[in-house]
């Protein structure tokens with residue numbers, strides 16, 4: 545089934561170090577803050593703002609397949625977005641990704657779908 | 659969030675993320691080494707208490723042992739940040755062990771402390787603001803005695819165990835976590851009740867002599883250290899001015915798991931304790947650093963903020 549939304553060009557694959565994260569904004573007006581991860585050569589994307597107190601996850605640390613929030617060290621599982629350790633308890637949103645010609649794309653629902 | 663944006667902006671000016679990422683690497687060895695050192699010292703001072711039994715030496719021995727127990731605040735704090743060990747279960751196990759001995763519910767500590775990091779030195783928001791100025795001598799002495807802290811900590815433990823989270827503290831944790839907070843307090847109370855039952859059954863005073871009494875009198879030492887972290891620093895969210903690093907000798911630094919590098923810790927809490935020394939070398943000229951040890955910080959506070967008995971404000 546086709547997912548609603550639009551593929552947005554987010555980053556160059558070569559700009560993301562392995563086991564690291566970068567923050568980007570995508571959407572017609574750059575309204576979506578997205579964190580793009582490269583784990584073992586595979587790309588993932590989640591919302592960039594922590595669900596606890598809105599710190600930017602792309603400033604945080606990738607540990608195995610978790611992103612640790614830079615402010616209070618709450619952790620989210622990158623592939624699923626689930627919250628794994630206090631003080632975070634609400635999951636973060638995840639987005640589908642694809643890589644074409646060395647460019648990472650994320651599928652983001654436009655605001656009118658939300 | 660204004661406070662957070664300011665912290666991030668200043669951090670980016672002080673140190674690039676690539677450098678922080680290198681410092682933030684986790685391992686288990688440093689934590690295990692510090693823990694072994696720490697627990698050996700506690701065992702040692704426990705032995706001193708045992709040897710002093712029946713003599714007047716028991717009084718200083720209990721204080722010494724209590725001071726060592728109070729330093730468990732350091733691993734409690736580091737594990738609450740999740741930065742003490744790379745392995746999560748090890749981090750959580752040590753967090754629970756320290757929380758049980760220190761008598762502070764661990765998950766609640768995490769939430770409470772997270773709020774302190776967000777609103778450091780913001781009056782009426784900072785959950786752990788120590789002695790906002792002007793300080794009187796009496797306030798200082800009461801705080802250092804640890805009595806007010808005991809009242810607060812025991813209130814957390816027992817009111818949570820009874821299923822009550824104080825409405826004034828609702829903002830520290832999301833409502834979906836209240837059941838977990840109540841559960842952890844009940845587990846702690848059940849463990850303490852078990853220890854009490856065993857002590858009564860066997861007619862043993864050991865938990866009182868080796869744990870409760872030293873823990874109560876030793877809290878002063880933790881308060882003495884905690885005062886140096888922020889008290890007298892600027893109010894506001896600038897981490898260069900709202901937190902103080904206190905340079906001290908390697909023994910005290912190790913005992914407190916490098917917490918004396920407190921300004922560095924507040925600048926970037928995901929740098930683990932074992933990398934704070936290196937972090938300090940890279941950023942110390944941008945932060946508030948006191949270089950004469952804890953005594954100097956306290957004397958300075960006396961000079962600047964404490965209204966002495968004759969009512970003259972020395973400042």
Ligand code: FES
Pocket residue numbers: 594595596597598599613614615616617618631632772
């Ligand atoms: S803001 Fe992310 S854990 Fe608090």
